[in-house]
Amino acid sequence: MVAARAVIGERTAAWPGRAQASWVQPLALALVALVLRLLHVTFTAKALVADDAVFFEQHARRFLAAWGAIGTPAFGAALREAIDHASLQGIVYPLFQSIVYGLSGGVEHRPLLLVQALLGALTAWLTGLTAERAFGRPAGWVAGLLAALYPPFVLASGLLLAEALLLALQAVAMYFLVRGLHPRALGSRFLAGAVIGTLMLRPAFQYAGAILLLALLVTGARRAGMSLYSPGGRAINGGVARLAGATRLAAPFLAGLLLIALPWLAVNRLVFGSLSWSRTGNAWEQVYWGIYPPNRGWWPPDSPVPPKYGVESLPGARGAGAIIQTRDLDYLEAALDQIRATPLQAMATEVNKLYQAYLHPFNNYAEQPPLVGHVVVPLHRLLALLSLAGLVLSWRRPGPCLVLGSALLAFSLPFLASHIDLRYTLPPAQIGALFAGLAAAEGWTAIRRNAARRAFWGTACALVGLPFFAWLADVPRITGALPALEPWRAHALHTLLMMGAFAGAGWGLGGLLGREATPRGRSGFAASGLAAGALLAGIHGVQAYYSGDWHEWSAGVKAGAGVRQTFVLPSGWSPPPGSRAEVRLYLQGSAEQSYVPLVRVNGDDLARLGPAFTDAGPLRFDAMLMDSARRQGKARADVPQWYVVPLETAALGGGRVTVELVLEPLAGAPSERAWMRVWGDYPIPSGRPPAAAAGPSEGGPGGRRVYEGPAVHSRILGADNAFHKLVATGHPMLWRRAPLASRLVEAARGEGGAWRGGDLSDQPGRQSGEYRIRLLVLDGNGGLVALF
Numbered sequence: 001m002v003a004a005r006a007v008i009g010e011r012t013a014a015w016p017g018r019a020q021a022s023w024v025q026p027l028a029l030a031l032v033a034l035v036l037r038l039l040h041v042t043f044t045a046k047a048l049v050a051d052d053a054v055f056f057e058q059h060a061r062r063f064l065a066a067w068g069a070i071g072t073p074a075f076g077a078a079l080r081e082a083i084d085h086a087s088l089q090g091i092v093y094p095l096f097q098s099i100v101y102g103l104s105g106g107v108e109h110r111p112l113l114l115v116q117a118l119l120g121a122l123t124a125w126l127t128g129l130t131a132e133r134a135f136g137r138p139a140g141w142v143a144g145l146l147a148a149l150y151p152p153f154v155l156a157s158g159l160l161l162a163e164a165l166l167l168a169l170q171a172v173a174m175y176f177l178v179r180g181l182h183p184r185a186l187g188s189r190f191l192a193g194a195v196i197g198t199l200m201l202r203p204a205f206q207y208a209g210a211i212l213l214l215a216l217l218v219t220g221a222r223r224a225g226m227s228l229y230s231p232g233g234r235a236i237n238g239g240v241a242r243l244a245g246a247t248r249l250a251a252p253f254l255a256g257l258l259l260i261a262l263p264w265l266a267v268n269r270l271v272f273g274s275l276s277w278s279r280t281g282n283a284w285e286q287v288y289w290g291i292y293p294p295n296r297g298w299w300p301p302d303s304p305v306p307p308k309y310g311v312e313s314l315p316g317a318r319g320a321g322a323i324i325q326t327r328d329l330d331y332l333e334a335a336l337d338q339i340r341a342t343p344l345q346a347m348a349t350e351v352n353k354l355y356q357a358y359l360h361p362f363n364n365y366a367e368q369p370p371l372v373g374h375v376v377v378p379l380h381r382l383l384a385l386l387s388l389a390g391l392v393l394s395w396r397r398p399g400p401c402l403v404l405g406s407a408l409l410a411f412s413l414p415f416l417a418s419h420i421d422l423r424y425t426l427p428p429a430q431i432g433a434l435f436a437g438l439a440a441a442e443g444w445t446a447i448r449r450n451a452a453r454r455a456f457w458g459t460a461c462a463l464v465g466l467p468f469f470a471w472l473a474d475v476p477r478i479t480g481a482l483p484a485l486e487p488w489r490a491h492a493l494h495t496l497l498m499m500g501a502f503a504g505a506g507w508g509l510g511g512l513l514g515r516e517a518t519p520r521g522r523s524g525f526a527a528s529g530l531a532a533g534a535l536l537a538g539i540h541g542v543q544a545y546y547s548g549d550w551h552e553w554s555a556g557v558k559a560g561a562g563v564r565q566t567f568v569l570p571s572g573w574s575p576p577p578g579s580r581a582e583v584r585l586y587l588q589g590s591a592e593q594s595y596v597p598l599v600r601v602n603g604d605d606l607a608r609l610g611p612a613f614t615d616a617g618p619l620r621f622d623a624m625l626m627d628s629a630r631r632q633g634k635a636r637a638d639v640p641q642w643y644v645v646p647l648e649t650a651a652l653g654g655g656r657v658t659v660e661l662v663l664e665p666l667a668g669a670p671s672e673r674a675w676m677r678v679w680g681d682y683p684i685p686s687g688r689p690p691a692a693a694a695g696p697s698e699g700g701p702g703g704r705r706v707y708e709g710p711a712v713h714s715r716i717l718g719a720d721n722a723f724h725k726l727v728a729t730g731h732p733m734l735w736r737r738a739p740l741a742s743r744l745v746e747a748a749r750g751e752g753g754a755w756r757g758g759d760l761s762d763q764p765g766r767q768s769g770e771y772r773i774r775l776l777v778l779d780g781n782g783g784l785v786a787l788f
Contacts, residue, residue, distance in 0.1 A: 026128030026144045033124035033148035037117035037157040040369040045158025047109050053160040059086035059094035064101050090202030093162035116164035120157040124148040126171035131437035134178045134400035138444040139437030146383055146433045151376040152362040154369045163426050169199055170430055178400050186252045193256020203278040204414035209257045215406035220249030284331035286418040291335045293345040295734055297353045299419035301622050302719035306334030348546035353420050355543045358384050362422040364727040366632035390435025392532040393442050407431050422728050495544045551682040555761035559671035561751040562662035563678055565773045567788045568744035569655050578780045581647040583659055586772035589676040591635035594669035599645050600660040607645040613637045622718035625732045640731050659773050682769040711736040712774050713784050742788035745770050
């Protein structure tokens with residue numbers, strides 16, 4: 001055993017394939033996972049047939065109809081139809097659904113959810129076992145506990161979506177992959193290949209087999225190369241030995257893949273006439289939407305079209321009679337052209353995906369699973385940070401980490417290559433839990449090496465001090481402490497400070513973990529920590545540079561208070577004949593009908609938006625977004641959005657237009673429950689980096705005034721809204737930049753009858769600039785004439 005471990009080069013107390021891994025502790029964690037999931041599916045799961053669940057349900061019913069036709073001439077046609085329709089989402093989950101429905105006597109969701117709860121417990125159990133085999137018992141405890149408690153995994157058990165089944169299959173595959181790293185575990189590698197082949201039937205995972213096969217070939221060649229340095233090893237030709245080692249490790253896995261792949265390819269060729277893995281195409285349009293810089297990774301309903309078609313959107317093109325096949329190579333070519341044309345913006349778009357995945361855990365329907373519902377965000381971010389730490393330390397355990405890292409890449413590709421959909425973060429999170437276990441194991445090892453005090457204080461400084469520093473050095477606090485500092489300079493200072501903090505924390509924590517190691521080991525730890533810190537710093541820097549969020553702030557409006565914005569129009573400007581004017585306000589409020597938003601223009605009441613925005617006119621975005629918000633338990637007032645109030649063009653004749661927004665409490669309603677929120681932005685000119693002007697937001701010869709924020713006008717209704725952004729962040733609007741025609745804007749905040757400028761928000765620090773209250777002039781066809 002000692003010789004074998006020397007050949008493999010693993011520095012681990014429980015190297016892959018050992019038979020001494022305990023089943024008891026992971027089983028206890030599986031019981032915890034089962035209890036949490038049973039509580040959720042019994043009491044809090046909504047089990048909505050919505051979004052993709054609608055299609056899965058349709059596919060499952062077709063399979064169920066096919067099973068009912070067994071033994072009749074209609075069986076072949078029914079099964080062919082079921083496979084054909086299910087191929088886009090993948091046949092695995094509809095097939096699983098139909099089997100459960102058939103055994104339970106019909107389309108009943110409760111038995112399906114109970115089975116998914118059992119699959120969730122299996123996922124937690126196998127995750128703990130896999131981490132223990134790969135990295136030792138402490139890693140198994142942490143990985144299993146994270147998989148048991150991680151709220152999105154709990155939520156998956158109550159969804160009529162494929163994630164619960166896919167997570168269980170992936171956990172099985174990872175277990176057999178790690179177990180199969182033992183040279184004699186041929187059966188485990190074969191089973192791993194078969195399970196990965198099954199997962200590949202979901203088109204998003206179709207490249208997983210090739211990536212993992214390559215990882216096994218490299219691992220086998222590496223092991224064989226290390227064996228050359230054992231006594232007598234140099235008598236063997238190095239190239240031949242490496243090829244033989246790679247073949248021995250990868251061949252059983254390939255055989256398992258072919259067990260699934262060959263019948264699937266045969267069905268596609270003989271039944272459907274297409275010798276391909278995915279007959280529905282490779283969804284290249286999602287790759288293009290995911291890299292399209294203006295949308296920063298979010299997919300809007302207007303579905304941008306490659307420039308070669310000469311149109312702006314897919315619905316517009318089809319409305320004009322154009323025929324565009326969305327799953328063709330034109331989209332891939334356009335995506336590659338976009339990357340070549342704007343490489344840094346394309347990188348920022350990819351970084352934004354990672355950043356959004358870190359900020360927002362998957363919870364499309366705003367469910368609150370028992371016991372863990374209130375710690376969704378902390379557990380999600382803890383898992384992300386521990387996974388990153390484990391990846392950085394993976395050089396300590398090269399054998400399993402090479403394979404598991406390749407699996408992480410394979411199952412992260414749908415999220416990285418496509419537009420942002422947080423559901424795609426669940427598969428990589430299961431593998432991330434394994435690397436989180438590695439980070440915990442290395443930390444436990446450092447603590448046991450008589451370095452408990454240093455480990456405690458170092459970890460406290462790195463994990464507690466860094467968030468405190470981030471809070472202390474927030475942009476509003478910097479501008480509050482240094483009011484003369486221009487906002488964009490405060491943002492740049494904050495970015496530099498945070499980048500330094502990330503790099504320093506990573507270097508310090510890495511050095512801490514390696515304190516008791518050899519000099520070479522200490523250098524490796526410090527370099528690994530610095531690499532992690534530099535990675536975080538780079539992500540933060542690129543994200544901050546291309547994100548407009550840094551200049552965004554918000555202000556609460558309570559009963560009797562309000563905000564005011566005065567627009568100074570260019571000298572001599574007048575609206576063209578036949579045009580119309582609108583006031584648009586980006587607002588959110590309490591859903592309780594205890595107040596009325598009142599809009600005044602030039603001192604005259606213009607509109608009352610009804611109790612809690614119930615009489616605020618039609619939606620300015622796709623109705624499906626509001627349907628999704630209602631599934632989250634939200635009313636219209638809960639969703640930040642643009643409210644539109646028509647305005648007579650005569651109000652623009654004086655050259656100055658003053659818009660006031662006041663919150664009026666309803667008689668007899670508790671005023672403390674009445675509130676609104678209005679957003680604002682620091683002033684920026686058209687260039688980047690922005691240079692704010694002192695005092696009122698005013699355009700000058702050095703920079704034309706621009707608006708940057710949630711899109712204020714679109715020629716296609718809903719073109720700048722994103723469904724996945726709404727369910728992830730609560731904000732449906734995509735950000736856009738547009739020139740402002742106003743010469744000067746003056747904003748003020750009112751309370752108790754007094755108006756004051758300067759600090760426009762009730763938030764900490766000093767917020768200046770403009771409220772997101774805009775004045776639009778439109779032509780007779782709805783085209784934008786001027787934005788003030």
